[in-house]
Amino acid sequence: MLYFLLKQIVRVGLWVFFRRFEVRNRSLMPKRGPLLIVCNHPNTFMDPLLVAVLLRQQVFFITKGTVFNTPFKKWLLQHMNMIPIHRQQDAPGQTVNNSAAFQACFDALKNHQTLLIFPEGTSFNERRLRPLKTGTARMALGAEVAGAAEAGVAILPVGLNYSDPTRFRSNVFVNVGKPIQAAAFLPAYYDNAITAANALTDHIRQQLEKLIIITPSDEDDALIRHIEQLYKRQLAADLPPDAPKHERDFLITKAIANSLHYFNQHDPAQVELLKQKMKPYMQELEQMGLNDSLLGAAGEEHLWQSLKTALYLLLGFPVYFYGCINNYLPYIIPSKVANLLTEEQEFRAPVMLTVGLFSFPLFYLLQGFIFWSFIPSAAYLLLYQLSLPVSGFFTLHYWHIFQRAKGRWLLMRLFSKSKEKIAHLQVQRQNIMDALEQAKKHYLKAR
Structure with missing residues (x-):
């Protein structure tokens, strides 16, 4: 019951937190186990929440054992379907024994349940895949050998792709791959268990790499x-x-x-040449407070779009102001709490989501109580309560339009006062576009 209630609350929270929450190949997600789901791990506690709400069945989470550090946490986390796994990096110089964790996983798979595991072992806010631990492969193959899963253990790779893991109202794209049958690696396992586990781990990595964006460095x-x-x-x-x-x-x-x-x-020289062209152009845009999309549009489009935007901002300001008054505190508190609790970017989004799940309902209830004390009408109270989230979403959209309008108006002002500077930026941009077009032709020809 606790799991079900938390799942419904989290589903609503994720729908609010992300502007776009898209899933590809959701039909490939089995509706029951025995199933091991493997994911990349860029966004700490947000990652398991995203996967769990997509599945009808309950999910058991393989979680690092260090969080089970008090009797209350142990009781609570076990009721939230979490299975502790002990990592060597958390106990340097000590012998790590995970036999109980593996047995719990075998039992779960035997009961046709679903396990979620992050084989990288740690979470990093990067668009890349860290070396995978072999625990997933050993768990799946061990379950097969022990006969824990008569139907055969399936391993489902899932790629999590965030547009900006730490930002509210960003986008997330969940990319589901084809299930891997662990039984296919059993013949190799009987010959050499270690070699088979390594081979299955490599195969899992190859499948995950197809489902996510991978960049080798922060610079790239x-x-x-x-x-x-x-x-x-x-x-x-x-x-x-x-x-x-x-x-x-x-x-x-x-x-x-x-x-x-x-x-x-x-051709690394071509990459360096592109970086030399791109860097000063992007720096100049940033210094001037401009966005590249503005330079890519036609001048006439600026004027017409500016007129429409000005009308929207003028007519929508009262609703924006109303939304700010009623939503500012519950909106800003999650960000402030995240700033106080952590400096690690990977933890910001889950902290903001968790605090937001409480701040918005509590403030809306408090505001409703205050409203009722002045206007004791059930009909008006219902309308007021409905207006709170609606005006909140409108306020976010209004602010986004306002920021784009500021850039467009700034560009028009700069164009009227400093045509040479804008013309210089446009020449830089065209040189970059020509270089990208040539690189595209070269790449397609090479392929």
Whole structure:
């Protein structure tokens, strides 16, 4: 019952926290076990929540044993379907014994249940995959050998792709892969258990790499994001027109990352040349408070769009003001609490989500009580309560439009006062676009 209630609360919280929560190949998720789900781990506690709400069946979570450090935590976490696993890195110089954890996993699989495990072992806010531990493979193969799962253990790879793991109202794309049958590795396991576990781990890694964006370094990751800003629209024209938007975004970024990997291997000089062109251009944009998308649009489009935006901002301001008054405190408190509790970027989003699950309902109840004390009408109270989340979402949208309008108006003002500077930026941009177009032709020809 506790698991079910928490799942419903978290589902609503995730729907609010993310602007877009998209899933690819959800039909590949089995509705029952024996099942081991393996995921990359970029966003700490947010990752298991995302996967768990997508499954009808209950999920058992393989969790590092250090969090079970008090009797109350042990009781609570066990009732939330968490199984402790002890890691060597948490107990240096000591012998780690996970026989009880493995037996609990075998029992769960025998009962056709679903386990979730992060084989990287730790969470990092990076678009890459750390070396995988062999525990998942050993668990699946051990369950098969022990006859714990008559139906055969399936391993389901799931890739989690965040647009910005630490930001409220960002996007997440869950990419589900095809299940891997552990029984296929049993013949090799009977020959050599260690070799078979390593082979299965390598296979899991290969499947996960297909489902996520991988960048080898922070510098390359920044370059890929810049290329996305400038060149995504042109690359989108090459994709199937019927592909869903979330899949198109993933495929474009994946293609950019793959092409960068190719040039790093075969023509690193071209990558360095692109960085030399890109860096000063992006720095100038940042200093001037501009966004590249503004320079890519036509001048006439600026004027017409500015008129429509000005009208929207004028007419929508009263609703925006109302939304700010009624939603500012529950909105800002999660961010403030996250700042106080952690400096690690990986923990910000789950802390904000957790605090937000309490701050918004509590403030809405308090505001409803105050409203009732002045206007004791059930009908008006219901309308007021409904207006709180609606005006909150409108306020977020209004602020987003306002920020874009500020950039557009700034560009128009700069264009009227400093045409030479804008013209210089446009020349820089065109040089970068020409370099990207040539690189694209080279890459496609090489492939």
